[in-house]
């Protein structure tokens with residue numbers, strides 16, 4: 012079918028820009044140019060003015076662009092020309108943008124001095140442009156992370172507005188987008204800065220960032236800072252632990268992992284807003300699914316090991332400083348993991364695919380093995396690895412390269428949820444729980460599916476939604492972030508995200524959808540056979 | 543046993559998959575159209591840029607080999623039921639033990655003068671889509687298109703062309719869009735919506751003739767009102783008919799389609815027919831004898847697979863249902879709601895429409911017993927299972943209306959209108975009494 016493939020690219024509109032949109036793009040690029048000039052060392056005289064001009068210019072441009080895009084058409088799905096446009100169809104512009112963002116991340120993580128960071132002195136260049144804003148919030152000069160946070164929040168806000176416009180017929184989409192816009196602005200951006208102003212000793216803490224996403228949360232310097240800054244600090248430390256062990260499982264049980272991934276999380280927030288134009292690029296093959304399961308769960312194992320090792324390394328032999336001794340801590344971790352694992356094996360065996368069981372067994376062995384060896388290691392080493400080395404490797408490979416450079420830089424090539432799907436250990440934990448112990452599912456509406464494939468195409472997590480929908484089965488997948496786009500784009504009203512009782516949640520029986528009842532029973536009886 | 547299936551659409555492919563599930567027979571699927579099964583219902587989305595061709599394939603290419611289903615790209619020229627062989631266009635032959643005919647439909651052409659000109663086409667196959675990409679790539683090379691026939695495919699074609707900003711004139715024979723199927727209020731709402739998408743909708747208008755330019759391509763149409771409309775493309779979407787011409791002389795009995803009994807057997811032993819091309823000898827309930835929709839093809843495929851694998855089974859579709867989308871408005875139907883021009887005298891209808899938005903619903907019920915006959919919704923999604931149960935249990939309209947909320951399938955946080963609907967229902971009922 013080469014003719015059809017090529018024809019889609021040769022095909023005419025709708026891929027061009029409307030006139031007003033060209034001006035909006037021009038405005039946006041000029042505003043962005045201010046940032047670029049600053050990055051190349053131009054020292055703006057009145058920084059507050061130029062920064063305001065630049066940021067509001069970018070915001071205004073995106074809003075203007077979206078208004079022109081959606082104002083003329085009645086409300087509804089707006090996917091015309093997605094695969095014809097260079098930027099969303101892996102064309103030249105997509106590659107250019109991908110390289111640009113990737114480059115930005117590399118500089119940000121590894122060469123912040125090019126952005127104007129000066130070790131012991133006033134900032135220069137780009138970072139100094141953001142000084143006025145940073146001083147207004149926290150009282151301190153900007154850092155590269157402040158610049159990044161500001162641009163990140165701006166992107167979520169601007170493209171969030173675009174997204175809300177695009178889905179103005181769909182309240183689920185609107186509400187969850189407002190939610191991520193709120194959490195990003197308040198929790199990730201403003202509150203930590205203000206807390207820093209009020210209490211300079213508190214570590215920077217984005218309260219919605221939960222371990223293992225903020226894998227560094229329990230490192231020694233942070234834990235010390237928490238403890239040293241009194242009740243508030245202690246409260247935050249306890250909140251950090253409670254959010255992993257209590258809040259997260261509870262909310263995931265009731266609503267699925269979407270409460271976090273599509274309503275709260277900042278990575279998800281960026282993916283859903285700025286990344287919306289790229290959701291169709293995710294790989295839907297069963298091969299990609301397999302890779303996903305191995306990679307994301309390996310990251311999970313890695314982060315568990317790494318965190319255990321790091322905490323272990325600074326805990327003392329007794330409970331005088333941290334309430335826990337080295338061995339108490341280790342035994343605690345072992346008991347917790349084994350408990351969870353045993354529970355799954357006893358109560359949820361049937362829900363796991365074969366390889367999941369192999370994987371889980373393997374990993375449990377590794378973890379327990381390493382812990383055992385741990386007892387025979389000294390305080391700075393886990394077996395042969397130094398805990399510091401593990402931490403550094405994790406922070407480099409996963410924290411920087413995977414989540415930033417690949418996760419966001421490759422949006423225009425591999426889609427907007429590469430990190431969430433293949434890399435995020437938080438998503439892995441929530442996913443396991445969603446698959447095994449949650450009321451959430453996507454219900455398939457009887458026999459209405461026409462196998463068109465819109466749902467699968469626009470699933471950013473690369474789930475082949477159609478494969479379930481066309482046989483009348485509910486979708487209960489670990490990776491589903493509950494974005495609800497499959498349900499939105501389905502032209503036949505087949506899919507509904509729902510919370511409900513666990514019983515009957517997974518219904519893999521292929522029924523003769525629409526055929527009369529006797530036949531259905533028969534089909535169910537026979538559904539144990541192969542293929 | 544060698545089972546040969548002609549046609550790799552939803553019906554043929556469902557049959558193949560289920561035969562593989564139930565048996566170890568050899569399975570060959572022959573199709574002239576494409577190498578792999580794709581979803582015909584998604585053709586429009588390729589042209590509109592929502593999807594690429596590869597996204598319309600419900601199974602990965604490796605699926606077929608893994609499941610030992612042999613795919614063959616060829617056209618069957620004729621069938622010799624005496625010797626149980628198929629003759630292909632290339633002249634080569636294929637023997638079968640059991641044959642399943644699943645050849646689908648082709649667009650109707652009613653003998654209009656000029657219907658075979660260049661740039662006159664239907665919309666059914668991949669090849670039609672390729673032709674459309676050539677005939678109407680953009681609004682410069684196609685300054686206006688005329689669509690003839692106001693059905694589901696016609697309105698899809700209109701949406702497709704409008705996605706590329708091509709001006710469209712839509713000739714509809716009926717006095718209101720699809721009112722042979724839709725009740726008046728619904729049909730009127732769709733008329734409005736079509737026009738809102740800048741389609742020049744001509745109701746009550748027939749095609750008389752298509753005019754040719756010097757190169758033998760369409761340049762204009764003449765309507766029955768005598769008006770000439772210049773155009774670069776004529777889309778013929780006045781329904782489809784079974785694609786069975788190759789069966790003439792084979793001894794397989796046909797009428798509009800291949801005649802089959804409830805077990806989907808033709809008059810010839812070991813020859814079955816399913817999907818769009820099959821015609822029930824006696825229509826089932828109020829269903830048409832030829833049902834050209836997706837899910838009936840799927841159900842027939844599964845049924846015939848069981849029959850062939852030694853567990854004979856009747857095709858026994860439950861309550862009628864279907865769905866479609868008219869530009870931005872989703873439509874679902876369950877049970878029977880008669881259209882404006884074909885209303886059953888025993889049927890009463892309750893119609894509700896939102897004062898501003900494109901949302902409406904029609905409930906039809908029996909005049910005397912008040913038993914629910916069917917529900918149509920526009921812009922509101924309904925839960926198949928619940929309504930199916932209501933129909934089976936013969937609930938009355940008075941039981942159903944207060945409980946509509948149970949059947950709502952809209953995404954979470956959507957506004958619900960059940961209270962308004964119920965209020966309107968009671969106030970209307972009071973007036974009637």
Ligand SMILES: Cc1cc2nc3c(=O)[nH]c(=O)nc-3n(C[C@H](O)[C@H](O)[C@H](O)COP(=O)(O)OP(=O)(O)OC[C@H]3O[C@@H](n4cnc5c(N)ncnc54)[C@H](O)[C@@H]3O)c2cc1C
Nearest residue numbers: 549551552553573574575617618645646817818834835836
């Ligand atoms: C644009 C469009 C939109 C539609 N939308 C909907 C919808 O939303 N909902 C719905 O329910 N239905 C819809 N339909 C109808 C639905 O697609 C059909 O009912 C369904 O595809 C029929 O499936 P089938 O397997 O019977 O036949 P087909 O899908 O037509 O498959 C038959 C195959 O057999 C091949 N073939 C025919 N003759 C020969 C031969 N002699 N030799 C070799 N191969 C041969 C054909 O090339 C074709 O590939 C739509 C149809 C179209 C065209």
Ligand code: SF4
Nearest residue numbers: 470491492494495497
């Ligand atoms: S399955 Fe649907 S809700 Fe889940 S991630 Fe994919 S598109 Fe989003």
Ligand code: SF4
Nearest residue numbers: 460461463464466501
């Ligand atoms: S669930 Fe909806 S979008 Fe997905 S294949 Fe079926 S009809 Fe298409």
